[in-house]
Amino acid sequence: MNISNKGFVLVETIVAAVFVLSFFSFLIANLLPMVGEYEKVLDYDSIESKYDAHLIRKMILKDNSCRTKNLITLSEDGYYEFDGTDICLYLENVNYCKKLLSEDYLDVKKIIVTRYNTSDIKNKSDKFNRLIKEYIDYLPKYESTIDIGQYFYQRRLIILFNNDRITNIELLINDDGISCGGATC
Numbered sequence: 001m002n003i004s005n006k007g008f009v010l011v012e013t014i015v016a017a018v019f020v021l022s023f024f025s026f027l028i029a030n031l032l033p034m035v036g037e038y039e040k041v042l043d044y045d046s047i048e049s050k051y052d053a054h055l056i057r058k059m060i061l062k063d064n065s066c067r068t069k070n071l072i073t074l075s076e077d078g079y080y081e082f083d084g085t086d087i088c089l090y091l092e093n094v095n096y097c098k099k100l101l102s103e104d105y106l107d108v109k110k111i112i113v114t115r116y117n118t119s120d121i122k123n124k125s126d127k128f129n130r131l132i133k134e135y136i137d138y139l140p141k142y143e144s145t146i147d148i149g150q151y152f153y154q155r156r157l158i159i160l161f162n163n164d165r166i167t168n169i170e171l172l173i174n175d176d177g178i179s180c181g182g183a184t185c
Helices: 004-041 047-061 063-074 088-090 096-099 120-125 130-138
Strands: 079-083 106-117 152-161 166-174
Touching: 047 063, 047 096, 047 152, 047 166, 063 088, 063 152, 063 166, 079 088, 088 096, 106 120, 120 130, 130 152, 130 166
Parallel strands: none
Antiparallel strands: 079 106, 106 152, 152 166
16 A cells, blocks of 8 residues: 555545534434424423313303403413412302312412513513423413404413423303393402
């Protein structure tokens, strides 16, 4: 083997090594964000937590509409934050609510009622613990596609469970503006 062949082998080895390193760096740069998104899907918005959120929404919608209207009327901050079963105090069927949200059933840690469009709460996400803040930052803006008019309330429930699962669900309430469940609110 002469010197020119040794040089060619050396250059060929360097080019192959650079190619392999470039391929692996490209693979890692694109694989790590995908793994991160997969891990978020495991913690955020799992099928089980979406079903549990649906049960909570059904419970709220089946309650006395006057009480529900009082529940979803937002504070000046644009959201209400309830720990555990505190939300049950606003509902007529308190016992059912407490049982559903208890450790024996859904094991709810916190419920946040906010506007449907999450841009307001995104600006206030620093007020929450790290897990909720990261989830709120992860949420899309959620633009309303329906004309809700003056007789609809469109809200979003953000639900944190004690096992650190977290999800959100839409809450749309129809109110004729005059009477609620046969009684004036």
